[in-house]
Amino acid sequence: MKNNETLITAEGLEELKNELEDLKLVKRKEISEKIKVALAFGDISENAEYDEAKNEQANVEARIAKLEQMIKSAKVIKATKQKGIVSIGSKVQIKDLEFDETMEYTIVGSAEADPFKGKISNVSPLGKALLEKKIGDIIEVASPAGDMIKYEILTV
Template identity: 45%
Template sequence: MYLSSEGLKRLKEELEKKKGSRAEIAQKIQEAKALGDLSENAEYQEALATQSFNEGRIIELEEILRQAQVISERTNHKHEAVEISAQVKVESKFGNQQFTIVGSSEADPIKGFISNESPLGRAFIGRKSGQEVEVETPKGKVKYKILDIL
């Protein structure tokens, strides 16, 4: 699992926040228990579901952080080929676009951050400026020409 140092920091902060909310969730469970019959107690069921989700996310975050490999920060030099942390300027039938290749836990395609594990990310990795790649997308096959790698 690849992470930028910024991504690592965000996940550590989220983990601390999730761990910090344990006491509040436990308090809500106790308050809901005091309301009576647990089998038909919506507050109790909701508090248990919140606790389950929170604990699941804590486990997930701890595993991500355990496996994380921090990638080197981008510098002002141009990349020879597309790699994680590179910004890629491309041209396709949708016009010119720019993507940043990131690890899967930092991906946010709407903001232009694509995972190195996504079909588009895998197609770009290792390619150089001027090369073309064809990727199967939900909108059909799309050909991308790599214009620049930053």
């Protein structure tokens, strides 16, 4: 992988494009209106609404620039055809052997990782440990506290 490439699934790329479109077409207009309203209050040197709107505008423009760069450098990844082997794009069901808890994750590029949606990055400790493993393998991953957690791969 080249340093400037953004590894992403086709679904993740579509989400980025939708977010970019929303920011450009909707959010920019909303912020423009907020700035107009704030300017109507008069003196901008002590105008909190104006300052807040300008800060929001700067944040949105920064996010737009970041999204455009990510989309430009996107390399769409596909799950490998090797059945039962974990790769980027794979949906994996694992079992925490200590707590007998089952979890399901999709391994994605870091640009679209969202643990709350069950998407973990291929460069995260768990993601790295899962890559190239197969059903039945036991992996160990260091927790943030430093303890080693054992997982068994149930399905890929």
